[in-house]
Amino acid sequence: MKHYEVTRHAVDRAVERLGISRAQAGSHLRQLMQSAVYVGDQSNHEGRTAKVFDHIKNRTRMIVDGIRVVTVYKMHEGLAPIDATPSGSPNPINGLPDELKTVIKRKSGAIIVRHKRELRSLTIQLAEKNLEIAQLELNRAKARAHKIIAVIDAKIAVARSEYASINEKATAIKSEIESIEKGVAAYV
Known part of the structure; x- marks a missing residue:
């Protein structure tokens, strides 16, 4: 869990724009x-860039410089990433027809289903690899000869590296599923 500092300006804006009491504003923003989603970078009037995060469920946009929450805005509509809309022009995401939104939901749902199938397959492979490692460790515990123990240790090392590789793939798929779900929820 990353710790964020909240500036006095951010507390003032949270009280003003979000209607939160001053005593609770800092902890609320942290x-x-x-669970906020990174949207993009934004340059301020001094030329410094800050990161923009959206909390979709609470419809809140936060501007962060390093680990400091600088300011906060209330999101009235779904917002596109900062770089996608030039200032002054209408937001293209909000102007999408309902048919296109339906297609986006359907396609993202199909992608998520495909990823979940792959994740299920990887989960089975992880369980089988755990079983293999457990069997090898049992054989190692029963073995008495040093040569046999060395061979079993080598097999265990290979099996553990394969397990780590499969687990890395599974973690990547889980994070991809989360990002797709958050992205679709933000704009559709």
């Missing part, structure tokens, strides 16, 4: 940052 809590929102734990």
Whole structure:
């Protein structure tokens, strides 16, 4: 869990724009940052770039410089990433017809189903690899000869590296599923 500092300006804006009491504003913003989604970078009037995070469920946008929450806005509509819309032009995401939104939901659902099938397959492979490692460790415990123990240790090392590789793939798929779900929820 990453710790964020909240500036006085951010507390003032949270009180003003979000209607939160001053005493709770800092902890509320820190809590929102734990599940906020990174949207993009934004340059301020001094030329410094800050990261923009959206908390979709609470419809809140936060501007973060390093680990400091600088300011906060209330999101009235679904917002596109900062770089996607030039200032002053209408937001193209909000102007999508319902048919296109339906297609986006359907396609993202199909992608998520495909990823979940692959994740299920990887989960089975992980369980089988765990079983293989357990069997090898049992054989190692029963073995008495040093040569046999060395061979079994080598097999265990290979099996554990294969397990780590499969687990890395599974973790990547889980994070991809989450990002797709959050992205679709933000704009559709």
